[in-house]
Amino acid sequence: VTIYDIAQEAGVSASTVSRVLNQKPGVKPETRKKIEKLLEKHHFEPNASAQGLVSQSSRLIGIMVSDIRTQHHAEGAYFIEQQLQEQGYSCLIVNSGFSEQGRENGLRLLASRRVEAIVLIGSTFQTEGVRRNIERYLGDLPIVMENGCIDLPNVYSVLADERNGVAACVQLLLKRGKRKLAYLSLENTPSNALKLEGYRTAAGDANAAEVEIARQDEEEAWDAGYRATQALMRRQPELDGLIFATDQLANAGVRCLQDLGYAIPQQVAVIGVDNSVYATLSRPQLTCVDNKMRELSLTCADHLIRILQGKKVAHRMMILSDIVERDTT
């Protein structure tokens, strides 16, 4: 059912129906009433494609994530969709996976859909390939990156200060008298690289180990964390402070240390990053870096709306991390 069908039934032209539909003035009240009745009767909904074509605006936003099942990706997608729905936008979601090809496909798809802006959630989009494909396919379309950064005039970044967050952790451990520290991470994302950097510079001589955990095929992160901790402590039983790239890993680490008979935090202290449910469900509860993922997501949504409204916003902004001290330090 199109506006023509409505027009015909009402005995008017399509233009008049369009005027009613868009609440434009210049329609006789009775005519308007009659058309509104028909619109309601047929449960008419305008064809967004046609509207987009003629108005040159899709009212579509693209959200790309590596995997929406990741808690804070879902959170980001939620806030963005939530906020933009109120502004009359709809959101296309793309799971790119972790390959450069997947990311390119996603960007091209969004280009083809003529989205009016894109949000890239997660540091995995901070790659040269993404940069190139943005230039190629998206031109100067506004793009907001959550916890990632690409140097292009149309790309805006909202970053977590994970480097200093982790550095602050190290300080805390040192203050607690720990002298043999280790840092463990799973994937080597740009985000994790920053954490490692923070760890290195702050730890100095106390840096006794750096582990990039190798995941065995489809192994769960938790299990990989447990195994890695076990192997590490067997190799270097003298370690007294462990920093994990995520709470999930740290949770596994705590459990492993307990099983090995270490007293936490007396013998070994543990710190995670994210301040997620894994931190609060752990016993003892995890001390961790709160990288403010929620604020990041909310800020991205805000930023996006501002940008769409044509307002100026900072190209880069950073949200400072906190340390939440609980029972493992």
Next chain:
Amino acid sequence: VTIYDIAQEAGVSASTVSRVLNQKPGVKPETRKKIEKLLEKHHFEPNASAQGLVSQSSRLIGIMVSDIRTQHHAEGAYFIEQQLQEQGYSCLIVNSGFSEQGRENGLRLLASRRVEAIVLIGSTFQTEGVRRNIERYLGDLPIVMENGCIDLPNVYSVLADERNGVAACVQLLLKRGKRKLAYLSLENTPSNALKLEGYRTAAGDANAAEVEIARQDEEEAWDAGYRATQALMRRQPELDGLIFATDQLANAGVRCLQDLGYAIPQQVAVIGVDNSVYATLSRPQLTCVDNKMRELSLTCADHLIRILQGKKVAHRMMILSDIVERDTT
């Protein structure tokens, strides 16, 4: 940049460009080559709105959830997007919230976008309002419901057997010699109603309490679960078997019982539903109903593809739940 721009630069008509774009035969190889070069040079991507308009197909799928931050909603959205991306579809995501108004808005929005199918994830969409609005705005558009059911010829359901799952839990508790049982749930969703039903019929005389937890404003589910358990055990200290509508609640319940000094499972046994991370992170680890949310999601994706391919699929199918027995029974 449109096919006209390309056509002009190539010195041909737009139709020829269209033919090349869609890999249609009947174009001189040299002409084709030349056009392909230009397409590549300009990083041309066809306007999906225009394609949709003329071809009468949007290649768009709508995914509606109450809140994508819920783990198994995200999981569902993931599998569906993942599978359909391969088939050349894109996914629109809508967070409806929990109001009937939100759900109606979502459905109308998807109608306006002319999606070719809709997936409704979560039992909250099993309402009379949704049924009415589907009839009104979506006509006979294929709709797949995950864990929900609406009796309409174009609506397909993939259901979890939570009723029998919970009933089996009760049997287990009875077998363990428990005689004073209680069931606790948070929201009163259709899904939880089924669980309660399963509990009631199976428990019979052993049914000593049913609690619908009242959440204090923005309180976390976990805290609400803790409080509710505390209040309940104070009121009825003789209870010896607690069934919670979700693992998250059960996790809180376990913690609370420990704090109150109950031995688990000797004095009080606990069972949850979902088989989520809350179950495995709990100590003692939670016995729970595995309602197979993952299989549900995967099956929905499969179903959807079959339907889009015009194949016949069952209108309703149920995926049987398992009990995963761990340390709380």
Next chain:
DNA sequence: TTGTACGCGTTATCAG
């Protein structure tokens, strides 16, 4: 092998 002409559903401009 290629081009012309039309239509998809809508909005906007202009004339009446």
Next chain:
DNA sequence: CTGATAACGCGTACAA
């Protein structure tokens, strides 16, 4: 106040 008419970008008969 209302109705033609042209555009938006693309696909497709049909004609050349």
